[in-house]
Amino acid sequence: MPELSRLPTPVAESWDWQLRAACRGRDNAVFFHPRNERGSHREERERHAKAICAHCPVLAQCREHALTVEETFGVWGGLGESELRDLIAYRRRTARLSP
Ligand code: SF4
Numbered sequence: 001m002p003e004l005s006r007l008p009t010p011v012a013e014s015w016d017w018q019l020r021a022a023c024r025g026r027d028n029a030v031f032f033h034p035r036n037e038r039g040s041h042r043e044e045r046e047r048h049a050k051a052i053c054a055h056c057p058v059l060a061q062c063r064e065h066a067l068t069v070e071e072t073f074g075v076w077g078g079l080g081e082s083e084l085r086d087l088i089a090y091r092r093r094t095a096r097l098s099p
Helices: 012-022 041-051 059-069 081-097
Strands: none
Touching: 012 059, 059 081
16 A cells, blocks of 8 residues: 555646556556456566566656555556556665755
8 A cells, every 4th residue: 555645746747657558548457456366467467567668768757656656556667566566665674864
């Protein structure tokens, strides 16, 4: 579940990158799993989503957004859910260690 308090302010410049997203207009079902999806179905769907992300001109912005708001549902910035969870946990650990 994303941390809503971390969302950018409602200013167009904070969200305009989404207008150039490679996933714009595509079926969301590629990026967000249905309930109880498991195993090879999930792997294949994520592989397809990541292939779209690989050619996305705003991959970096999308990934940073997902990590900032701690989004762990779906594929964002070319990362799957377990990768997002791992990076978010890493950021939290390193943030605690920072002076
Ligand atoms: S990186 Fe992937 S999920 Fe993010 S905007 Fe681009 S295509 Fe969509």
